[in-house]
Amino acid sequence: xxxxxxxxxxxxxxxxxxxxxxxxxxxxxxxxxxxxxxxxxxxxxxxxxxxxxxxxxxxxxxxxxxxxxxxxxxxxxxxxxxxxxxxxxxxxxxxxxxxxxxxxxxxxxxxxxxxxxxxxxxxxxxxxxxxxxxxxxxxxxxxxxxxxxxxxxxxxxxxxxxxxxxxxxxxxxxxxxxxxxxxxxxxxxxxxxxxxxxxxxxxxxxxxxxxxxxxxxxxxxxxxxxxxxxxxxxxxxxxxxxxxxxxxxxxxxxxxxxxxxxxxxxxxxxxxxxxxxxxxxxxxxxxxxxxxxxxxxxxxxxxxxxxxxxxxxxxxxxxxxxxxxxxxxxxxxxxxxxxxxxxxxxxxxxxxxxxxxxxxxxxxxxxxxxxx
Ligand SMILES: NC(=O)c1ccc[n+]([C@@H]2O[C@H](COP(=O)([O-])OP(=O)(O)OC[C@H]3O[C@@H](n4cnc5c(N)ncnc54)[C@H](O)[C@@H]3O)[C@@H](O)[C@H]2O)c1
Numbered sequence: 294x295x296x297x298x299x300x301x302x303x304x305x306x307x308x309x310x311x312x313x314x315x316x317x318x319x320x321x322x323x324x325x326x327x328x329x330x331x332x333x334x335x336x337x338x339x340x341x342x343x344x345x346x347x348x349x350x351x352x353x354x355x356x357x358x359x360x361x362x363x364x365x366x367x368x369x370x371x372x373x374x375x376x377x378x379x380x381x382x383x384x385x386x387x388x389x390x391x392x393x394x395x396x397x398x399x400x401x402x403x404x405x406x407x408x409x410x411x412x413x414x415x416x417x418x419x420x421x422x423x424x425x426x427x428x429x430x431x432x433x434x435x436x437x438x439x440x441x442x443x444x445x446x447x448x449x450x451x452x453x454x455x456x457x458x459x460x461x462x463x464x465x466x467x468x469x470x471x472x473x474x475x476x477x478x479x480x481x482x483x484x485x486x487x488x489x490x491x492x493x494x495x496x497x498x499x500x501x502x503x504x505x506x507x508x509x510x511x512x513x514x515x516x517x518x519x520x521x522x523x524x525x526x527x528x529x530x531x532x533x534x535x536x537x538x539x540x541x542x543x544x545x546x547x548x549x550x551x552x553x554x555x556x557x558x559x560x561x562x563x564x565x566x567x568x569x570x571x572x573x574x575x576x577x578x579x580x581x582x583x584x585x586x587x588x589x590x591x592x593x594x595x596x597x598x599x600x601x602x603x604x605x606x607x608x609x610x611x612x613x614x615x616x617x618x619x620x621x622x623x624x625x626x627x628x629x630x631x632x633x634x635x636x637x638x639x640x641x642x643x644x645x646x647x648x649x650x651x652x653x654x655x656x657x658x659x660x661x662x663x664x665x
Contacts, residue, residue, distance in 0.1 A: 298330045299637035303351075304359045304370040305336035310589065312340040312461055312618035313625070315371045315386070315415070320626040320633075322349035327634055332366070334358060340461070340618035359383065364410075367636065371415075373401070380408030386636075388415050392655050402659035405652075413639075413648045418632055426644060427628035429614040430493025432621035433569055434538050435465070436613040437494070438485070438501035439472050441534045441567035444593050444606055445483065446475035448564050455606065459589045465620050469504045479506035484562070486529055488548065489538030490514035494569045498536040524548040524579065530557050536567045537580055544577040551582055555599040564605060565593070571611040583607040589616075 301324065303316045316324070318341055321331045333346040335356045347353055359368045362383070369386040376397070381404045389412055391398040405412055418426045444456040462468040473479055485502050489495040495516070502512045513532060520526075520539075523546040529535045530553070537548065554561065572578045573586055582596050586609050593606035614621035632644045639645035659665075 298328050300330045300332065300366055301633070301636070302332040302354075302359055302362055302366050302368045303334060303346075304368050305334040305356050306338060306370060306372055307357070307375045308372040310461070310615055311372055312338055313371055313615065313622045314339050314341055314618075315369045315622075315626060315629070317341055317622050317626045318345040318349050318351075319623060320630050321346055321351050323630060324633060325350045332362070340622065369633075377404070379404065381405050381410035382408040384411040384413070386413045386415065390416075391659075392417065392651070399659040399662040402656050403663045403665060406656055406660055406665060411649070412652050413645065414652070415629070417651050418629070418644055418648055421643070426632050427625050428493060429621055429625055430538075431497035431500075431624060432617045433613040434487075434494030434497030434499075434536065435501045436468070436497075436616040437538075437567045437569040437608065437610070438487075438498035438534070438536050439468050439505075439616070440592055440608045440610065440613070441485075441536060441565045442472045442480060442483065442501070442505060443475050444565045444608055445534050446472075446477075448604055448606065451603075455595075456592050456608075459592050459610075459616060461616050461618050463619070465617060468617060469501070472501075472505045476505065481506045481508060482511075483507055483534065484511040484513070484532040485534040485536065486513040486515065486532040487536045487538060488515045488520060489540065489570070491516040492538055492540060494538035495536075498538055498567075498569065520545070520548070525550045525553045527553075530554070530561045530563045533562060534565045534567065535563060536569060538569045539579070541570060541572045541575060541577060541579065545579055547581055548579045549582055551597060554582065554596065554605065555602075558599070558602055561598075561602065561605070564603070565608065566596075566605070567608045569613065571609050573609055573611075580607070583609060585609065586611050 324331055331351045332354050333351040334354055335343045343353055364382040367384045373390055391401040420426055447454055447456045487495050487498045525547055568580050583594050587594050592608050596605045598605050635642040
């Protein structure tokens, strides 16, 4: 009898508005070509049609049917599972958001404890130098810069209106086209500053600004060297759109402050801040001029700028890649692919053994917390 091929089961996403997928038809095909058997739950919410998976040889299965799959079947998805007390017996590869003591963390992990299942959290799959093997940063920066440019276009009219609801775009070209149109055909003449420009999100933001037509000189790119002198920075007030893309790892002086904005009065050019980093509730938030995360329904929050001054808003959406589900999924999934190829040998491949050890450590902490 032929040996069972390695298998993976792509589950549907249950989170509202989530159209991204951990496996795309492109990466599924590569896995199939390498000998995998890939099951895909039918999912109307996903940006990729079921037929696209079927065409490359995936086996389509019913929506949300993974709980009845054999427990030896590894299940892959992106976002956390819906809240429940049901024990989990399968091995899951996903973002579970329960390793940093987030609300409900021990309850989530206790489901694995009770069911005997395992979790490989995508946020903690790292390469030999500790860098994540796959992350959504680039498209977060790209989409964040687009949201900032759209907000800027609305505020420029100076009629008191603000950017309305944002919806996921079919693809990157559609997003670029819509931003260009909002700016009257091109972003030429708009000036932007990106901090963290050498990182994943920062590179995405710079790419969007290029694609909508800003002159290269009007895309100011800062990283560690430029902020070393310590904020607040006048340079930020001298652009139309500021995009913060830093990875905050320690206390730093603020990049902007209320006092600085009020003192600048009518001389300020800055109209929109996009805080891609979204360290909103972090005590070291370098942009302490707002305190909520904004949403796709209401993308901006107004900053208190003092009477008589032009408005200024902040975009602080913490799930920006959802706006570009197709490209964000393709990039994430192709970055994850080399690790998935190693999954059948997970008991010896470092990326997976490290993730397994971390799971066991967190599971132990949860068992203690829950008194199990
Ligand atoms: N809003 C969203 O939807 C969303 C999505 C993905 C990631 N993020 C967040 O975006 C942030 C950046 O993620 P990333 O993957 O691009 O990280 P990254 O590590 O690839 O890049 C961060 C960059 O910031 C720079 N940096 C760090 N501190 C700085 C400072 N004080 N001054 C100037 N530059 C500084 C680093 O040198 C690096 O180039 C993270 O906090 C991440 O959680 C948000």
